[in-house]
Amino acid sequence: MANTEIEAKIEFQKVIGETSSGYKSVRFSRVKYKASPTAHIDIRQFQRGYDEEGEEQFFPTKTGFRIPEREFRKVIEKYAVMPESYIHPLIVKKCFSLLQSGEFDSAVMQAFKAIEVITREKIGASSDIFGERLLKKAFNPDDGILTNHKLPKSEKNALLNYITGAFSFYRNSSSHRDIALDFVAAFDRIAVASDLLKIIEDAEISKTSC
Numbered sequence: 001m002a003n004t005e006i007e008a009k010i011e012f013q014k015v016i017g018e019t020s021s022g023y024k025s026v027r028f029s030r031v032k033y034k035a036s037p038t039a040h041i042d043i044r045q046f047q048r049g050y051d052e053e054g055e056e057q058f059f060p061t062k063t064g065f066r067i068p069e070r071e072f073r074k075v076i077e078k079y080a081v082m083p084e085s086y087i088h089p090l091i092v093k094k095c096f097s098l099l100q101s102g103e104f105d106s107a108v109m110q111a112f113k114a115i116e117v118i119t120r121e122k123i124g125a126s127s128d129i130f131g132e133r134l135l136k137k138a139f140n141p142d143d144g145i146l147t148n149h150k151l152p153k154s155e156k157n158a159l160l161n162y163i164t165g166a167f168s169f170y171r172n173s174s175s176h177r178d179i180a181l182d183f184v185a186a187f188d189r190i191a192v193a194s195d196l197l198k199i200i201e202d203a204e205i206s207k208t209s210c
Helices: 003-008 069-076 089-100 104-123 131-139 153-176 183-202
Strands: 010-021 024-033 039-050 056-068
Touching (some): 056 069, 089 183, 104 131, 104 153, 104 183, 153 183
Antiparallel strands (some): 024 039
């Protein structure tokens, strides 16, 4: 079958991974065919060669196979470190389905929205207090409701800067402009949100603020 005939049957195709050794390369591609309701993973060997202009290029060979994406996931999940073991369960619930479907901006937004929701509920703040103002009310070094006053002031300041800085940098950048995120970049941001959420949940209500 000619390449043009094959391409006509493909709805989309994207390379998701590649490993090479010398003259050969193995490429993992996510492929969706028009006639199939689900995507497939194509694992194929490529051979190094040269194009008509003499430029080095890798060409696909007949050595390879294709399996449904869901079956591919079943295979690799047994050998991968599952992030669910160290990411806050609320973040997993809110964000992982969005990550898996490629909605990276939405996944990040949901992660940092969870921080606002949990903080507001914990300190009993009104709905008109949000964002950095909300977090400062919770962790202000002098009178924050969740501030640990046993810590040195430098550490209280550092914690406030970490929480508000990370929240504003990652949350605001995603909400105010288009950010070109891939899976890894989005997951990095979600991991930070998870850490912030754990800090907030572990914090105790300060008696001095009551």
